[in-house]
Amino acid sequence: MRTRTLLDAATLESLLAAAVAAPSIHNTQPWRFRLDPESQVLEVHSAPERILPLADPAHRALYLSVGAAVFNLRLAAVHLGMRPDVRLLPDPQAPGLLAAVRLTRRLTADDHLDDAGLHEAIARRHSSRMPFTGRPVPPPIVAEMTAAAHRAGARLHVPDIAGTRWLLRLTAAAEARNIADPERAAETRGWITAPGRDALYGIPLTALGPPDSAARMPMRDFTGAQAALRRPTLRFERHAQAALLWTSDDGREDWLRAGQALQYVLLTATARGVRTSLLHQAMEWPDLRGATAGSRRLRRPQMLIRFGYGPDGGHTPRASANPEREAGCVTEPRASHPGTGPTG
Numbered sequence: 210m211r212t213r214t215l216l217d218a219a220t221l222e223s224l225l226a227a228a229v230a231a232p233s234i235h236n237t238q239p240w241r242f243r244l245d246p247e248s249q250v251l252e253v254h255s256a257p258e259r260i261l262p263l264a265d266p267a268h269r270a271l272y273l274s275v276g277a278a279v280f281n282l283r284l285a286a287v288h289l290g291m292r293p294d295v296r297l298l299p300d301p302q303a304p305g306l307l308a309a310v311r312l313t314r315r316l317t318a319d320d321h322l323d324d325a326g327l328h329e330a331i332a333r334r335h336s337s338r339m340p341f342t343g344r345p346v347p348p349p350i351v352a353e354m355t356a357a358a359h360r361a362g363a364r365l366h367v368p369d370i371a372g373t374r375w376l377l378r379l380t381a382a383a384e385a386r387n388i389a390d391p392e393r394a395a396e397t398r399g400w401i402t403a404p405g406r407d408a409l410y411g412i413p414l415t416a417l418g419p420p421d422s423a424a425r426m427p428m429r430d431f432t433g434a435q436a437a438l439r440r441p442t443l444r445f446e447r448h449a450q451a452a453l454l455w456t457s458d459d460g461r462e463d464w465l466r467a468g469q470a471l472q473y474v475l476l477t478a479t480a481r482g483v484r485t486s487l488l489h490q491a492m493e494w495p496d497l498r499g500a501t502a503g504s505r506r507l508r509r510p511q512m513l514i515r516f517g518y519g520p521d522g523g524h525t526p527r528a529s530a531n532p533e534r535e536a537g538c539v540t541e542p543r544a545s546h547p548g549t550g551p552t553g
């Protein structure tokens with residue numbers, strides 16, 4: 210017997226539109242969705258054709274990205290009055306199935322994730338790679354961001370000025386290695402797209418930021434050796450605010466949890482008018498990633514989040530998740546790779 214249908218096409222479309230608005234490494238959008246029409250379970254699969262073999266050989270960043278999309282999906286379901294029961298890695302025989310979200314109409318008090326305007330923040334959140342003003346984010350907002358990470362099963366370490374400088378130095382060391390490695394630099398540059406191209410994946414040049422003229426802020430240089438694509442330098446905030454997201458274990462499920470926690474933190478910041486951008490470079494080199502944990506050897510660092518006040522980030526495209534409901538349908542990308550850009 211067929212289960213009563215909860216998800217009409219419009220509902221499914223708004224769920225998936227929220228999911229794909231999540232941040233993903235190099236905007237690879239490494240996810241696919243499949244709705245089982247009988248069980249009303251929405252499956253989230255990885256998209257193995259959009260992995261980054263050099264920057265992300267263990268696929269940790271892919272899991273973080275998918276975790277962020279799952280968090281958006283949960284918020285959108287609650288917003289639509291549905292209860293999302295999420296199972297991470299539900300089938301050991303299907304390693305590419307990263308989450309299964311069963312949607313029911315039974316909402317409980319625990320489901321009210323979007324109390325603080327988080328759902329509304331999904332569409333407003335963009336990575337902002339421009340200099341921030343330097344006005345400090347007040348401690349109560351930082352505390353809310355920290356609590357969000359905690360509630361999602363991760364931790365947020367917000368260091369003092371000296372600790373922040375140390376994390377930025379480690380990030381700068383990683384960035385220097387990335388740039389010095391021509392193959393890594395080419396992999397990154399391959400995800401940059403030129404204005405006017407209808408790319409559905411990757412980062413448009415317009416969403417990139419400038420290098421810091423004082424060389425303090427190690428923003429990722431996505432342009433590789435093509436200096437002509439680089440923006441003129443600008444001076445970044447003198448005292449950056451940054452937070453290290455970490456988990457106590459480092460398996461696939463922990464990465465999915467870290468991704469959800471990351472998105473919870475980013476949306477909490479966005480809802481309070483705080484801009485964010487991500488500095489992931491040190492996480493891509495095991496020795497530097499380990500060093501970001503400092504003396505806390507039990508910490509498994511997952512992401513460095515820069516935050517502050519400043520301009521909004523440029524928009525990045527998304528491949529629409531086409532919510533067709535044929536049996537076995539997986540949402541298909543309309544392009545296989547962003548390498549439609551001029552630089553790839």
Ligand SMILES: Cc1cc2nc3c(=O)[nH]c(=O)nc-3n(C[C@H](O)[C@H](O)[C@H](O)COP(=O)(O)O)c2cc1C
Nearest residue numbers: 232233234235236270273335336429487488489525
């Ligand atoms: C795991 C992960 C790693 C990322 N690393 C970086 C990074 O090192 N530098 C950066 O500028 N953005 C980084 N980003 C942000 C993505 O580039 C960004 O989310 C994507 O381009 C989509 O843009 P949006 O965040 O504005 O929606 C990362 C995002 C994720 C999820």
